[in-house]
Amino acid sequence: MRVIDHIKQAKDTLISFEILPPLKGKGINAIYNHLDPLMEFKPAYINVTYHRSEHIFKKKPDNSFEKVVIRKRPGTEAICASIMNKYNVDTVPHLICGGFSVQDTEDALLTLSYLGIDNVLVLRGDAAKNETSFIPEPGGHKYALDLLKQVIDLNNGVYLEEELKGTSSTTFCTGVAGYPEKHFEAPNMQTDLINLKKKVDAGADYIVTQMFFDNKKFFAFEKACREAGITVPVIPGLKPITSTKQLTIIPRTFYVDIPTDLSAEILKCKKDEDVEKVGTEWLLTQSKELKKAGVPVLHYYTLGKPHVVANVVREL
Ligand code: FAD
Secondary structure, three states, X not given: OOHHHHHHHOOOXXXXXXXXXXXXXOOOHXXXXXXXXXXXXXXXXXXXXXXXXXXXXXXOOOOOEEEEEEOOOOOHHHHHHHHHHHHXXXXXXXXXXXXXXXXXXXXXXXXXXXXXXXEEEEEOOOOOOOOOOOOOOOOOOOOHHHHHHHHHHHHOOOOOOXXXXXXXXXXXXXXXXXXXXXXXXXXXXXXXXXXXXXXXXXXXXXXXXXXXXXXXXXHHHHHHHHHOOOOOOEEEEEOOOOOOOHHHHHXXXXXXXXXXXXXXXXXXXXXXXHHHHHHHHHHHHHHXXXXXXXXXXXXXXXXXXXXXXXXXXXXX
C-alpha cells in the first residue's frame, strides 16, 4: 500500500522505521534480528536506505595500490521485498541519483514495481566518499527533482524508449527529503524551500525530514512550508542519541544542531549507558509533543539501536 494512502486512512499518528542494509558479509538475518523487536508496534511502513559504491585504494603484495570499487551495503531492493514477504508490511526503498544513469534508474524502478513495491523515497544522494561535492553519473540526474520527474513519467506510462507502445504505468507513491535546519549546500532557507516546493509541484506525495533534536525547528519548518504553498504531509524524522561521541559526529555528518540542554545533560554522563537513558528520554519527549501536535507519522531512524526506539514507542 502507498504511504500516502496509509496517512489518508489513519485515525492517529502512524509509526515508521528506517533501517540500513546489513554490511556485506552479514546475512538477511541481521535485518530480521534488528526488526523483530520493532514489529510489535505495527509500523505502517519500513524505509530501507540506499548506499552507493565507493572507490578505495587496496594495497597489493608489491606495495603498490590498486583502485577498486566496492559496495559495503548492497541489496536495498531485495531487502524491501524480503521484509514485505516476512512481516507483511509495506516498504519504502530509497532511490538516489548518485551512481545511476537514467537507464539504470528506469530498470531499478521496474524491478521495484515487479516486486510489488508501491513506494520510493526520491533523493539525490551525497557526494561519493572520494569526491568533495556531488557529481552526477554521466547520463544521470543532478537533483532529486530530476529523478522524481522520471518516476512521475513512469507513473504516467512514459518510458525512456518513446517508441514503446501500450506501456503499463507504475503507481509509485513518492516521498522527498526536507531539511528543518536547511540542506547544507543551500545558500539560505528560502532558496532551499523554493527547491523543495519544486519537488512537491512535480508530484511528490509527502516530505520526510532530516533528523532534528529541537521540535521548535520542525514546527517552524512546517509553518514555512505551508506559507510557501506546500500542502503535502510533512513527516518528522527522529533519531536517538546514544553516545557522547555523537555530539560531534551528528552535527558534522548531518548539519544539524544539538540543543544546549541536551548536550549539557549528555556531557554530565560518565558512560554511554547513561547517555542512552538521556537520549531515550529526550526522544520520548520530542515524540510526545509531535504526536500531540498531530503529525501524520513519527519516522524513526533506528540505525543499530532498535531497543532504544522500541522503548520510546512503547511509552507513547
Ligand atoms: P536535492 O533535493 O536535489 O537538493 C540538494 C541541494 O540542491 C539542496 O541544497 C537544494 O536546495 C539544491 N537544489 C535542489 N534543486 C535545485 C535546483 N534545481 N537548482 C539549484 N539547486 C537545487 N543519502 C543516500 O545516499 N542514501 C539514502 O538512503 C539517504 N536517505 C536519506 C533519507 C532522508 C530522510 C534524508 C533527509 C536524507 C537522506 N540521504 C540519503 C541524504 C541525501 O541524499 C542528502 O542529504 C543529499 O545531500 C541531498 O539529497 P536531496 O534529495 O535532499 O537533494
